[in-house]
Amino acid sequence: MMDDFLQFLREPIAQRSLLACVMIGFANGFVSGLVILKKSALQIGTLSCALLPGIAVAVLLFGLTRWSLLTGAVVAALLVGLGSLFVSRTSRLNQDTALSILHTTAFAAGFIVLVRLGLQQKIDDWLFGSIMSLSDSDLWIAFAISSVSVLILLLFRRPILICLFDPDIATTLGIPSRLISYGIFTLIILVLVSSLQAVGAFLTLGLLVGPAATVYLLTNKPAHLFWGGGIIGGLGSLLAFYLSFPLGWHLGATIILVLGVIFCTAYLYSSRCGLLKQRGKNSSQVQ
Secondary structure (H helix, E strand, O other): OHHHHHHHHOOHHHHHHHHHHHHHHHHHHHHHHHHHHHOOHHHHHHHHHOHHHHHHHHHHHHOOOHHHHHHHHHHHHHHHHHHHHHHHHOOOOOHHHHHHHHHHHHHHHHHHHHHHOOOHHHHHHHHHOOHHHOOHHHHHHHHHHHHHHHHHHHHOHHHHHHHHHOHHHHHHOOOOHHHHHHHHHHHHHHHHHHOHHHHHHHHHHHHHHHHHHHHHOOOOOHHHHHHHHHHHHHHHHHHHHHHHHHHOOOHHHHHHHHHHHHHHHHHHHOOOOOHHHHHHHHHHHHO
16 A cells, blocks of 8 residues: 555656645635634635536636636635625625625526536536646646735735724724725635635635634634644645545545644643643632
8 A cells, every 4th residue: 555655656646736735725724814813714614605606607608627617716706705795885784694695696506507517527526626636737826826825914914914803993094994804805715716626615614714723722823823824734734645545535525624633632632722621620620
């Protein structure tokens, strides 16, 4: 088994997949700090389902190409995500309600289109990921999105954090809080799309929430959420790559499973707020 795995690592497809795991895992983990601070995990979960209708419409209009799939997913997520922001600002509905209506409607329409096009067999790849089918161009696209996203967060972290913690103070300081709010959503959507082929539309939520959520159990410092989330996302994805081949598991699902195990470990054993530590404190107080 080990010889087979070493032989597999010499293949270009394995090297692309390994690089994609680390790169996409780090970028998603880094940006997951935004999701945790914004407290928008459920919103991101619904957005991940909004990728499907964009893919369907893109295939219908431009055929089944990688660029059409990527463009369609980005446009759909932007329309649903930013559209929910617009609806919430121009009606009595909150963003969660608007997002729920828009994404379920879009998902239903996308599913009908894909079935009509006879692409049912492709749906699983888009929903659950197929990182082994990444091409060189896919890797470059993921690299570009990941690099730009991390760079933007590093350059504009201070105004972004001010807007997240206190929009009123941000406005007083002359920071365009509404523009930054739209920008944050756009950034998250781009990173979401970059991981679509790696872990699929349904599993991207775990990659965009799990790493920073784990760090949040270990520290109170916002800066640590970004770098810590990136490290956990990258190393967790790397570990999943080395586990999935000998175990015969789906790589995308293994990435999310590994990140989930890391989160559960922090939840139980965190020295700051771990469940077992809290129970130990409560027991000592009772005694």
